[in-house]
Structure formats: C-alpha cells, structure tokens
Amino acid sequence: MFKINNARKDSKQIQNEIEKLEVELFLEGLYQHYGFDFRNYAYSSLKRRLSLRANLENVKSISELQGKVFREPEIMKRLLNDLSINVTEMYRDPSFFKAFRTEVVPHLRSEPSIRIWHAGCSSGEEVYSMAILLHEEGLLEKSQIYATDMNETILEKAIDGEISIRHMKSYTKNYQQSGGEKEFSEYYTVNDDYVSIKPFLKENIVFAHHNLVTDHSFNEFHVIVCRNVFIYFNAELKNRVYHLFNESLSDNGFLCFGNKETITDRDALTFFKEVDPIEKIYRKESFKKS
Amino acid sequence: MKIKTKLYLGFIAIICLLMFFGTSVLYIFNQQRDNISEVVTENYERVRLANEIKYITEATATNIREVLLAAPGEVSEDQIQLIRDYRREATVAIDALQYTAKEDTLILVSSIRLLNSEYDSRIEFILDQSHGLTFSGLNEFSPQEREVVELNNEIRQALITEIDAFTLAEEESMDLALLESEQTYQNAISIFTTLAVISILFVIGISLSVTRSINRSINKVRSVMTTIGDHTTGKLPRIDVRRKDEIGDIAKAYNHMAASLEQITEKEKQLNDSLISDNWIKTEYAKIADSLQGVQELKRFEELFLENIAPTVKAVFGVFYLKEEGNILRKQASYATEDEVIGEETIKLGQGLVGQCAANNKVMHLENLPSDYIATTSGLGKAQPTSLILLPIEFDRGVIGVLELAKFEPFTPLQVELLEQISQSIGVSINQILNHIKISDLLAESQMTTEELQSQSEELQQQQEELKSINEKLHEQYKKSDEKTKELEQIKLDLEEKNRNIELSSKYKSEFLANMSHELRTPLNSILILSQLLHENEKGNLTKDQVEHAETIYTSGKDLLELINDILDLSKIESGKIDVYAEEVEIKDVKAFVKRQFSPIAKQKGLDFNISIHPGTPRSVLTDDQRLKQILKNLLSNAFKFTTVGSVEFFVKREEMGSDSNLVFSVKDTGIGISNEKQLAIFEAFYQGDGTTTRKYGGTGLGLSISRELAQLLGGSIEVQSKEGEGSTFTLYLPNSCENTDDLFIDFGKAAVTNESEITNEESLSREEPEQEKAQQVDFEKIKSNKPLENKRVLIVDDDMRNVFALTTVLENHQMKVLFAENGKEAIEMLEEYQDIDIVLMDIMMPIMDGYEAMKEIRKKECFKELPIIALTAKAMKHDKAKCIEAGASDYISKPVDKEQLLSLMKVWVYQLEGV
Known part of the structure; x- marks a missing residue:
C-alpha cells in the first residue's frame, strides 16, 4: 500500500516535472518564434493559462499546443489574450484612490506639469478613474497620463473608453467610496448597453503599447501606477521592472502597486520607501550612499 | 618656644610690668593718703579734743560762776549734774587725747591731765561747798571762798594754757605733715613717670621680638607653599620640619596634604587612564555597532563586522565561523590585509582551536606561538602571525559561532576586552539577523502566496467574466431556439388542427350539400307562395291572427331561403368575397326588429324576453344592416332554441376597450349551455353540439359559423361565455366605427383612421366632416x-x-x-x-x-x-x-x-x- 502511494506520488512528481519542462520549452519557443517573452512570468499562473488554452483547443498537452501555436497565428492571438489577464474595474480598490487623493495628490500640486505612467492599463478603467480623480482635483489639465499595456487588442478597447452598463452601478459605488463627491454620471454618456467615457477625460491620456518584460524606460514620471501586474511575474522579472521603474521615476516620485503586492526585494527597498503600507504606495528616494 | 608661649610670656611680662607700675603708684598714693589722714584724722582729732577740753573747761567755769553767784538753795541739782557731766567729759577727752597723742606731746597731755585733775578737785570742792555755803555774790565772798575761786581761776588758767600749748604743738605737727606730704607727692610723680617709660619700653621690646619670631617661621612655610604650583611632575615640595610650634604643625599638615594630593593625583591619573581605555572600547564598540546598524543580510553583516573589528585591534587576519546543523562551524567571512583567501571552510566542533573554542565556550588567547603551530591548528591556514585570539560568539548560553583574529604583535588587554565585549553582544545581533531572515523568508513566502492568490483570483474573475458572457449568449440562443421550437410546435398543431377541420368540414359540407341543397328550395318555394297567399286573405275568411301567422310563415320562410342561399355561398363568405354595405343603422330599429321577430316565440315558449339598450349607447351605428340583423337573429334563434325554462335577454351597450370603443350586442339565455370543450367547436361550420342535439333541436349547425364570419366582415367578433346546464351569453362586438352620440364629438384622428381603413361609404364620410372641423376648432381655441x-x-x-x-x-x-x-x-x-x-x-x-x-x-x-x-x-x-x-x-x-x-x-x- 505504502509503495503504491509512493509510486503514485513519484509519478505525479514526474508529471509535474514534465509539465514544467513543457512550459519552459513552450515559452522559449514562443520567445524565439514570435518574440513574446513570457519566460519570467510566474510559473503557476502560466501553467494554468496554457493548460486552459490547451483544453479549449482540444489538445492533450502543452507540447501539442506548442505545435499548433507555432503554426497557427490565430491561436497565438487567442493565447495572448489568455496570457494577459484583463481584470479591472473603475476605481478598483476604492481605498487606493482615496489614499492617492490624500497622500499623493498634495505632492503633485506644486508640479508645473505632471506625468503619470499607468503600466498594464488593461481596458483602461483605472486610467479613466485616475483621469476623473485628477480632473476633480483640478490637476487633469496639467497632467499627461501614459497608459500602456502589452495587449494591443485590449488597448483598442481602452481607447474606445466604452464600459458595459451592467458594471456601472458597482463602479459608481466604487467612485463614491474612493472619495469622489461629484456626480459620477458627469463623466460618461450612456449608449444602449454600455457607457462611453466623456472625451474630455481622454484628452490628456496617451494609450500606447509597451511591454514591461522587454521594453525600456520612455520618459520620466512623477507617478507610476502598476497595479496587479507583478502578481504574474517571477522574482527575476520583478527585479527587472523595479529597476525600470526606478529609472523612469523622478526623484521622490510615487510608485503605486496593487494592494496584494509588496516589495520584498531588499535591493528594491533601498530605492523605494514605503509611504502607505496598506495601499502599497511607495516613493522613490534619491539613492544616498551612507 | 611656641608662639602661644611667646605670646603668653610677652603678655604676662607686660601685665607684670603694669602691675608693678600700678602697685608702685598705689603705694605712693597710699602713703600720701596716710600722711594726709594723719594730718586730717590724728592731728585734727587731737586739736578737736584739745578744743573740746578747752570748751568744757570754759563751760564748767561759766557754770561754776553761776553756782557761785546763785543764792543758797537756788543751785539746782541739774546744774550741778551738768557740771559734773562736763568734768567727766573732760576726763574722757583727756583720756582720748592721751591715747592718741604722740610721744612728743605726751608730756603736755600729762600736764593737762594733772591740771585737769586739780581743776576737778577744785570744782568738786566748790560743788561740795555750795551746799553749805551761801553765796551772796562775789562781793560777798568770803575770803575762803575767794581763795577757792581764785585758785580755781588759776588752775583753770593754767589748764587752758596747757591746752593752747598742746593745740599749738599739734598745729605745728600738722604743718610739718603737709610739708612732708607735698614732698612725697613730688616723689611719687617722678617715680610714676620713670615706671611708665620703663614699662612702655619693655612692652615694645617684647612685642617686637615675638612678632619677628612668628613672622620668620611663617615666611619659611609660605615660601615652600608658593612653589606648589610650579611643580607639575606630581611630586610636591616638602617643608623641613624642625620647629615644634604651630608653624611646625602647619608645615607637618602641609606635608601630609601634599602627600595626599600626590596620592589623589595618582589615583586620578589611574582613573583617567582607565576612562580613556574604557572610552576607547566604547567608541570602537559604538563605531562597529554603528557600521553594522541596519544590516539585515548575514553575509554582509559578518563581512562588515570583520572589516571593522580587524583594523580596530590591528589584526591582520580574521575569520568568522558560524555553527551549523550537525555541529559544524562554517566560514562565513574572512579578513586579510592582502586580500588572500584564508581560513578553513568548515571545522568540526572540538576540532582545532576554533572547534575547541566553540566547544568550550571560552576565549582562547595565545601569544608568541610558533608560526607553524598557528598554521596547522587554527582556521587561518597558511597565515603565520604570532598572536592569536579566538572568541566564542554566544547567544542564549550557547555558542553560535567563533571569531578568530591574528596579528604579529600581542593583543593588548584593551583590545582583548573590546573583543570580548563585542563578541558577547554580536551574538544577539546575529541571532536577530537570523530571525529576521527567517521572518523575511516567511514574509516573502506569504507574499508570494498572496500574489499567487490574487493572480488566481484575477484569472478566475476573467474566466468568470468570459463564462458569464458565454452563458449569456447561450442563454439567448437557448431562448431563441426554445421560442422557435414552441412556435414550430404551435404551427404544427395549428396545421394539424386545420387539416382536421378542413377534412371534417369538407366531409360535412359535401354530405349536407348533397342531401339538402336542391330539394330544399322546392318545398320552401311552395311554403313561401302559399303563406303569401294566406297572408293576402283574399277571401277574407281568416282571422287577423291567422293572417299574421301566415305573414310570419312567409317572412321566416323568406329568411330561410336567404339563409340557404347563404349556405350555398358559404365558400364565398369564407373567401371574403361577400360584400358588406355600411349604412347608418338606428339602434332603435334593431331593437324593434328583435322584438318583432322573437316576442312571439318567447310568448309561445313561455320564456321571459327582455330587451334593453344601455345608457351611453350611440343612437346609430355605421354597419351593414342586413348582416347585423342576420347575426342577431341567429344568436337569438339559438337562445330560444336551446332554452326551455327561464329567460332570454338582449341588450345593447357601449364598451371601452383601451383606446377602442365597441358597440356590444349581447344575447343571454338560461338554456342548456355549452361545455368548455365545445365552446370553440360551435363556431365551426356544420357543427351542432353533438348528434343528439341535432336530433333534439333541429337546425343546420351553420348559424354560429356564419355569424362569426359575418361579424368578422363587419370588423367585429363574437364571443361566448357559457356554463353547461346554466346558460350561455353570446356577445357581438362591433367596432364603434360610426357612432353618433349626443354628448361626444368624434376624434378626428380616429375618424381619419376609420376613414382610410373601413369606411367606403362616401356619404357617411361626408357626414363626418363638419364634426371634425368643429373638434379642431375647439382644440385650437383651448390651446390659445x-x-x-x-x-x-x-x-x-x-x-x-x-x-x-x-x-x-x-x-x-x-x-x-x-x-x-x-x-x-x-x-x-x-x-x-x-x-x-x-x-x-x-x-x-x-x-x-x-x-x-x-x-x-x-x-x-x-x-x-x-x-x-x-x-x-x-x-x-x-x-x-x-x-x-x-x-x-x-x-x-x-x-x-x-x-x-x-x-x-x-x-x-x-x-x-x-x-x-
């Protein structure tokens, strides 16, 4: 009995190892063939996404999926959508936006112009939320928001600024909880089953394609918002992006993570100091050698 | 000699001098006083006594004279007594004089005494005589008496002379004494002056000598003391103590103090030294602690520690070992001035110096060791210094590591102490770091889990979103297909139903038409002709009633004929080829028609027949009169046909159905009723309840069918409400297309609609026009x-x-x-x-x-x-x-x-x- 159990465990282990190898090979292949670099994404998440796609494509293994993906760019497109998780909300985690209002905005007021980078903006809900917030604080006019994502399909959706009407009730609630005191309905117009973000909110937003894994710094920002992106990265990739952000932040610039994301890397902690430990707002400190 | 003694002696000498001086002065004054007192008291007393004696003698003489002169018997005893008292006083005074008299005057005193005694005896004699004598005055004196008196005078004279002599002698003596006293005073003055000068000289001499002697000693002490400040070496000058006086004591005390000061300075120096070394330890300790502040990485901590501690104690080599699981000490960091790699990687507990140090938990300090000894036994490998120290790093009473340092000269005690102190406290720090590492590892792990959970949750959320939209699509598709299925089923059912109906009705039709159509017309024609003849009553042999009956037969027959015609044209009706001619039908005409047609039947069957027109019913309706009456007749016929007991009711009313208003014609009976299942079937052509019904009630079964078709042609409908055994209500709804009531005007919009779709009669349309205009006018007026x-x-x-x-x-x-x-x-x-x-x-x-x-x-x-x-x-x-x-x-x-x-x-x- 014991032996059988052991054997089963062993076979499970072997299975796991094979899967890991398959995933690694697949990612390497993906990188070499298409140029998409997911090699440093968090393994468990990747495995789940790939398995799901394999399942949907009716193939039995990731290796099989690999063959299909290499030959059929259509599947690659679908896979790309699988790999970019586009879960977002307007005023997602309202308390973050509330904290942003009280802890970050006062520091931005004195700036003659404000540059904000929203990395991993997905379908743009949080970018528009930020634009609304800045508008209400009277800062939107002098702000330029750069909203980037690696998924071009979702970027197009973000540019459209159309949100399904069925979410609006909960978004309105989020807005109110985030400290918004105006009418949320001022910021959108309703069209059948979706709402459109009003154009004036889009004026100071640039949507652009940018991949945190491969691309470099493209400007210096006062604020970088990168929420719920790091959860898909492994430590190595995280470290790369920490440096990318450090390069892209002005002195005393703010870095905002998702509320489940904490900088644990000791190296990164030397240049990012915690401002709000709950809402995960960090601030860049000019590096001083003691 | 002590200063005290000196001062005492000086003062005593001065006091003695002053005493001597005072005594001398006192003596001189005493002598002076004695001289004066002698003059004043003795001489004076003696002069006074002499004068007293003189006076007493004089007084005695006076009194004696009186006694002598007094008449006999006149001498009073008192006077005698007084004289005797005088005599006694004189004796006393002479005694006193003798007592005080000096030798040179004693002769005089003796002579006085002698004379006085003589005088006394004379006096006494006189006095004794007096008692016997009677003196009658001087002149009368007897010679005896005279002699006595004479003698007496003589003696008295002698006495006074003697006294005067004495007094003179005394006065001379007094002058002499005064002279002497003046002399003595002069002497005293000169003695006093001399003594005073001598005394002052002595006092000055003594003072000077004492002062000088004291000053000299003090100066000596002072000169030593003032040099203290110049002595910086810690050794203080001493005073040579030879004297035994107070200065000597001071000098002794100073020497003692100097000794104490030297001692204190020594102690202070020692303390200072220890403070400096203490301070050094503390400073170095703090420096090292400071440099390690906030270092959370073990390796970095140990490297930093070695980098800091080794130069501090001037060590050239240093290795840091930490104890691992399995009693192995592993090298964590090493320090060497030449950047060489030194130290063994791992050392077992108890092995070599490092192992021993860790095992024994004791500092090992080795000096002057042969280089090869260190090389072979310590963790420093090939390095060859001569001094070595190994310190156990302790935490919670257990050794967690070993610090080994080596240098070419010996470790100073200070360095050893610093090392010991640091190695004692470093254990806590290392343990903290180890804990911190553990915690941050756990934290990182939990963070990873959190992020993993978040990513899973996002993925799930995305999947859920996707599923939701898929679900929605599926749901919609399902709904659509479901609807379609139902529709199809319905269509299928309808088709089947229609098919069945068609089959059935065509069968009925063919049968019925075959049996009835042609044969029917012939007898009917006969009836019509005959009944018409009877009605005409040309012979006049029929009663009025009979004529009326004949008329009824005729009209009914005619109706019947029309009906048959209609039946024959049923296909025409069904295909909609029958024309409807709309005309204004007065409701009251309808009412009259119904009454005329069915009152006789009601009467005949013994049924109540109520006809009513509800208020609000339009006066007329635009419809086909013939068809309307046909329908109503049919409905009423059926009602009377199937009702045996009770009543039949006919009423007309207006009913609003949402936006439409309908004219409603209802026929209600209390007849046999129709079961729910059959309520639809009765409208089908050629159907008549069931076979038995046909037999019992007769009829074609075509009536309702035709009525329904006609109602539809008129734009209306027929509905039935019935309960088997209780009766039925058949209702004809006609659109109120041409209503004309007194209190309403026609909505032109509606009229227009009707106009287009229903009304073809030009006349009726033209009749509406004035109404429309009127309505419009009203509207605009009100708007204004x-x-x-x-x-x-x-x-x-x-x-x-x-x-x-x-x-x-x-x-x-x-x-x-x-x-x-x-x-x-x-x-x-x-x-x-x-x-x-x-x-x-x-x-x-x-x-x-x-x-x-x-x-x-x-x-x-x-x-x-x-x-x-x-x-x-x-x-x-x-x-x-x-x-x-x-x-x-x-x-x-x-x-x-x-x-x-x-x-x-x-x-x-x-x-x-x-x-x-």
Whole structure:
C-alpha cells in the first residue's frame, strides 16, 4: 500500500516535472518564434493559462499546443489574450484612490506639469478613474497620463473608453467610496448597453503599447501606477521592472502597486520607501550612499 | 618656644610690668593718703579734743560762776549734774587725747591731765561747798571762798594754757605733715613717670621680638607653599620640619596634604587612564555597532563586522565561523590585509582551536606561538602571525559561532576586552539577523502566496467574466431556439388542427350539400307562395291572427331561403368575397326588429324576453344592416332554441376597450349551455353540439359559423361565455366605427383612421366632416387660452439632476405639478402610483432602465397607450428620432431643451389628451 502511494506520488512528481519542462520549452519557443517573452512570468499562473488554452483547443498537452501555436497565428492571438489577464474595474480598490487623493495628490500640486505612467492599463478603467480623480482635483489639465499595456487588442478597447452598463452601478459605488463627491454620471454618456467615457477625460491620456518584460524606460514620471501586474511575474522579472521603474521615476516620485503586492526585494527597498503600507504606495528616494 | 608661649610670656611680662607700675603708684598714693589722714584724722582729732577740753573747761567755769553767784538753795541739782557731766567729759577727752597723742606731746597731755585733775578737785570742792555755803555774790565772798575761786581761776588758767600749748604743738605737727606730704607727692610723680617709660619700653621690646619670631617661621612655610604650583611632575615640595610650634604643625599638615594630593593625583591619573581605555572600547564598540546598524543580510553583516573589528585591534587576519546543523562551524567571512583567501571552510566542533573554542565556550588567547603551530591548528591556514585570539560568539548560553583574529604583535588587554565585549553582544545581533531572515523568508513566502492568490483570483474573475458572457449568449440562443421550437410546435398543431377541420368540414359540407341543397328550395318555394297567399286573405275568411301567422310563415320562410342561399355561398363568405354595405343603422330599429321577430316565440315558449339598450349607447351605428340583423337573429334563434325554462335577454351597450370603443350586442339565455370543450367547436361550420342535439333541436349547425364570419366582415367578433346546464351569453362586438352620440364629438384622428381603413361609404364620410372641423376648432381655441398647463401633472424622468432642476423650475413656473424619476424603472413605478399623470418627459440615457426600454414597458399597458410621452435626448441623428417613436414616444425634443419649444409641445400634447 505504502509503495503504491509512493509510486503514485513519484509519478505525479514526474508529471509535474514534465509539465514544467513543457512550459519552459513552450515559452522559449514562443520567445524565439514570435518574440513574446513570457519566460519570467510566474510559473503557476502560466501553467494554468496554457493548460486552459490547451483544453479549449482540444489538445492533450502543452507540447501539442506548442505545435499548433507555432503554426497557427490565430491561436497565438487567442493565447495572448489568455496570457494577459484583463481584470479591472473603475476605481478598483476604492481605498487606493482615496489614499492617492490624500497622500499623493498634495505632492503633485506644486508640479508645473505632471506625468503619470499607468503600466498594464488593461481596458483602461483605472486610467479613466485616475483621469476623473485628477480632473476633480483640478490637476487633469496639467497632467499627461501614459497608459500602456502589452495587449494591443485590449488597448483598442481602452481607447474606445466604452464600459458595459451592467458594471456601472458597482463602479459608481466604487467612485463614491474612493472619495469622489461629484456626480459620477458627469463623466460618461450612456449608449444602449454600455457607457462611453466623456472625451474630455481622454484628452490628456496617451494609450500606447509597451511591454514591461522587454521594453525600456520612455520618459520620466512623477507617478507610476502598476497595479496587479507583478502578481504574474517571477522574482527575476520583478527585479527587472523595479529597476525600470526606478529609472523612469523622478526623484521622490510615487510608485503605486496593487494592494496584494509588496516589495520584498531588499535591493528594491533601498530605492523605494514605503509611504502607505496598506495601499502599497511607495516613493522613490534619491539613492544616498551612507 | 611656641608662639602661644611667646605670646603668653610677652603678655604676662607686660601685665607684670603694669602691675608693678600700678602697685608702685598705689603705694605712693597710699602713703600720701596716710600722711594726709594723719594730718586730717590724728592731728585734727587731737586739736578737736584739745578744743573740746578747752570748751568744757570754759563751760564748767561759766557754770561754776553761776553756782557761785546763785543764792543758797537756788543751785539746782541739774546744774550741778551738768557740771559734773562736763568734768567727766573732760576726763574722757583727756583720756582720748592721751591715747592718741604722740610721744612728743605726751608730756603736755600729762600736764593737762594733772591740771585737769586739780581743776576737778577744785570744782568738786566748790560743788561740795555750795551746799553749805551761801553765796551772796562775789562781793560777798568770803575770803575762803575767794581763795577757792581764785585758785580755781588759776588752775583753770593754767589748764587752758596747757591746752593752747598742746593745740599749738599739734598745729605745728600738722604743718610739718603737709610739708612732708607735698614732698612725697613730688616723689611719687617722678617715680610714676620713670615706671611708665620703663614699662612702655619693655612692652615694645617684647612685642617686637615675638612678632619677628612668628613672622620668620611663617615666611619659611609660605615660601615652600608658593612653589606648589610650579611643580607639575606630581611630586610636591616638602617643608623641613624642625620647629615644634604651630608653624611646625602647619608645615607637618602641609606635608601630609601634599602627600595626599600626590596620592589623589595618582589615583586620578589611574582613573583617567582607565576612562580613556574604557572610552576607547566604547567608541570602537559604538563605531562597529554603528557600521553594522541596519544590516539585515548575514553575509554582509559578518563581512562588515570583520572589516571593522580587524583594523580596530590591528589584526591582520580574521575569520568568522558560524555553527551549523550537525555541529559544524562554517566560514562565513574572512579578513586579510592582502586580500588572500584564508581560513578553513568548515571545522568540526572540538576540532582545532576554533572547534575547541566553540566547544568550550571560552576565549582562547595565545601569544608568541610558533608560526607553524598557528598554521596547522587554527582556521587561518597558511597565515603565520604570532598572536592569536579566538572568541566564542554566544547567544542564549550557547555558542553560535567563533571569531578568530591574528596579528604579529600581542593583543593588548584593551583590545582583548573590546573583543570580548563585542563578541558577547554580536551574538544577539546575529541571532536577530537570523530571525529576521527567517521572518523575511516567511514574509516573502506569504507574499508570494498572496500574489499567487490574487493572480488566481484575477484569472478566475476573467474566466468568470468570459463564462458569464458565454452563458449569456447561450442563454439567448437557448431562448431563441426554445421560442422557435414552441412556435414550430404551435404551427404544427395549428396545421394539424386545420387539416382536421378542413377534412371534417369538407366531409360535412359535401354530405349536407348533397342531401339538402336542391330539394330544399322546392318545398320552401311552395311554403313561401302559399303563406303569401294566406297572408293576402283574399277571401277574407281568416282571422287577423291567422293572417299574421301566415305573414310570419312567409317572412321566416323568406329568411330561410336567404339563409340557404347563404349556405350555398358559404365558400364565398369564407373567401371574403361577400360584400358588406355600411349604412347608418338606428339602434332603435334593431331593437324593434328583435322584438318583432322573437316576442312571439318567447310568448309561445313561455320564456321571459327582455330587451334593453344601455345608457351611453350611440343612437346609430355605421354597419351593414342586413348582416347585423342576420347575426342577431341567429344568436337569438339559438337562445330560444336551446332554452326551455327561464329567460332570454338582449341588450345593447357601449364598451371601452383601451383606446377602442365597441358597440356590444349581447344575447343571454338560461338554456342548456355549452361545455368548455365545445365552446370553440360551435363556431365551426356544420357543427351542432353533438348528434343528439341535432336530433333534439333541429337546425343546420351553420348559424354560429356564419355569424362569426359575418361579424368578422363587419370588423367585429363574437364571443361566448357559457356554463353547461346554466346558460350561455353570446356577445357581438362591433367596432364603434360610426357612432353618433349626443354628448361626444368624434376624434378626428380616429375618424381619419376609420376613414382610410373601413369606411367606403362616401356619404357617411361626408357626414363626418363638419364634426371634425368643429373638434379642431375647439382644440385650437383651448390651446390659445392663458394657462393650459396649470395644475397638470408632469413626470420628469431623467438621471441628470441639473436637467431635472432646470425643467422643474420652468414647469413649476407654469403651475405644473412636477414629479421626478431617476430612471425608467422608477418612472414606471411612479406611473403606477400616480394615476393622474398627464404627460411624461423621458430622458433616454439613464442607468438601470433607459428611456427606450421604459417607454416600451409603459406602452405595454393598455391604460398608458395614449399617455403622452415626450422623449428628451441629446442625440441628433434622424434615425434616433425614429427609434424614440418606435419605442413608444409620442413626440421628441432635442437636448439641450429649448424652453419655448418644450412648452408649446407640451401644450399640444396635454390638450390632445383633454380632447379625448
């Protein structure tokens, strides 16, 4: 009995190892063939996404999926959508936006112009939320928001600024909880089953394609918002992006993570100091050698 | 000699001198006084005594004279006594004089005494004589007496002389004494002066000598003491103590003090030294602690520690070992001035010096060791220094590591102490770091889990989203396919049903037509002709009743014939080829027709027959008279046919059905009724309940079928309500297409609709025209009136509060009652709650339920079919307007709303409502 159990465990282990190898090979292949670099994404998440796609494509293994993906760019497109998780909300985690209002905005007021980078903006809900917030604080006019994502399909959706009407009730609630005191309905117009973000909110937003894994710094920002992106990265990739952000932040610039994301890397902690430990707002400190 | 003694002696000498001087002066003054007192007391006393004696002698003499002169017997005893007293006093005084008299005057005193005694005896004699003698005065004296007196005088004279001599002698003596005393005074003055000068000289001499002697000693001490400040070496000068006086004591005390000071200085120096070393330890300790501050990485901590501690103690080599599981010490960091790699990687507990140090938990300090000894036994490998120290790193009474340092010169005690102190406290820090590492590892792990959970949750959320949309699509598809299936099923059922009906009716038709059609006409013709003849009553042998009966036979027959014709034309009816001729049919004509036709039957069957026309029923109706009567006749025939007991009721009324109004003709009986299953079947051609019914009641079974077809042709319908055994109500609904009541005018819109679709009769149309014009005129007049919107209730449906406020203000200014709903759903609820809403302003873009949906929902309800709804929308496109109207809007106005435009529009719509 014991032996059988052991054997089963062993076979499970072997299975796991094979899967890991398959995933690694697949990612390497993906990188070499298409140029998409997911090699440093968090393994468990990747495995789940790939398995799901394999399942949907009716193939039995990731290796099989690999063959299909290499030959059929259509599947690659679908896979790309699988790999970019586009879960977002307007005023997602309202308390973050509330904290942003009280802890970050006062520091931005004195700036003659404000540059904000929203990395991993997905379908743009949080970018528009930020634009609304800045508008209400009277800062939107002098702000330029750069909203980037690696998924071009979702970027197009973000540019459209159309949100399904069925979410609006909960978004309105989020807005109110985030400290918004105006009418949320001022910021959108309703069209059948979706709402459109009003154009004036889009004026100071640039949507652009940018991949945190491969691309470099493209400007210096006062604020970088990168929420719920790091959860898909492994430590190595995280470290790369920490440096990318450090390069892209002005002195005393703010870095905002998702509320489940904490900088644990000791190296990164030397240049990012915690401002709000709950809402995960960090601030860049000019590096001083003691 | 002590200063005290010196001073005492000096003072005593001065005192003695002063005493001697005083005594001398006193003595001189005493002598002076003695001299003077002798003069004053003794000489004077003696002179006084001599004078007293003189005086007493004189007094005695006086008294004796008196005694002598006195008459005998006249001498008083008192006088005698007085004389004797005088004599005694004289004796006493002489005694006193003798007592005090000096030797040189004693002879005089003796002579005085002698004379006095003589005088006494004389006196005594006189006195004794006196008793016997009688003196009669001097002249009368007897010679004896005279002699006595004479003698007496002599003696007295001698005595006084002697006394005067004595007095003189005394006075001389006094002058002498005064002279002497003057001399003595002069002497005293000179002695005093001399003594005073001598004394002063002595005092000065003594003072000077004492002062000088003291000063000299003090100067000696002072000169030593003033040099103290110049001695910086710690050794203080001493005073040579030879004297035993107070200065000597001071010198001794100073020497003692100097010794103490030297001692204190020594101690202070020692303390200072220890403080400096202490301070050094502390400073170095703090420096090292400071440099390690906040270092959380073990390796970095140990490297930093070695880098700091080794130069501090001038060590050239250093290795740091930490104890691992399995009693192995592993090298963590090493330090060497030449950057060499030194130290063994791992050392077992107890092995070599490092191992021993860790095992024994004791500092090992080795000096002057042969280089090869260190090389072989320590962790430093090939390095060859001569001094070595190994310190156990302790935490919680256990060794957690070893610090080994080596140098070429010996470790100073200070360095050793610093090392010991540091190695004692470093254990805590290392343990803290180890704990911190553990915690941060755990934290990182939990963070990873958190992120993993978050990513999973996002993935799930995404999947859920996807599933939701897939589900929605599926649901929609399912709904569609379900509907289609149902539709198909229904169609199939309908088809089957139709098929069956067709088969059945064609069978009935063919049978019926075969049996009846032709043969029927011949007998019917006979009946008609004969009954007409009877009715004419040419012979006049028939009663009036009989004539009437004949007429009935005739008319019924005629009806029957028509009916048969109709039956024959049934296909024509069904294919809609029968023409309907609309004409104004007076309701009262209908009523008369019904009464005429069926009263006899009712009477005959003993049934109550009620005919009524409800109030509000139009006077006339535009329809085909023949067909209407045909239908009514059919319905009534059936009613009477199937009713044996009870009543048959016929009534006409107007009924509103939503926007339409119908004219209703009802026939209600208390007959056999129709079961629910058969209620549909009875309208089918050639059907008559069941076979038995046909046999029992007769009839073609065609009546209802034809009636229904005819009703449809007239634009109406027939409905049946029935309960088996209780009776039936057949109702004919006719559209009130040409109603004409006294109190209503015709809505021109409706008239127009009717005009187009139904009414073909030119005449009837032309008849309506004046009515229309009239209605329109009324409308426009009312619109022009001042406050058309007053007290009208308006419902604003808009989620844009600004808009709501703006509209509310404008409308309230026109005395409208404004209600407000934020979305379509709320609007519907409001409409349900407030039945008197006159008009709705509906925004299109709203949350929850938008305007389109809301309007569709509202229009679904019969009672809101005519409710004016004005759509407000920001959209400008033409097709958007169409979309609003399609959704049920009465009208449309663009946002931003033009106030005047909105008001005009509302006036129109509110008034139209009133018009209806």
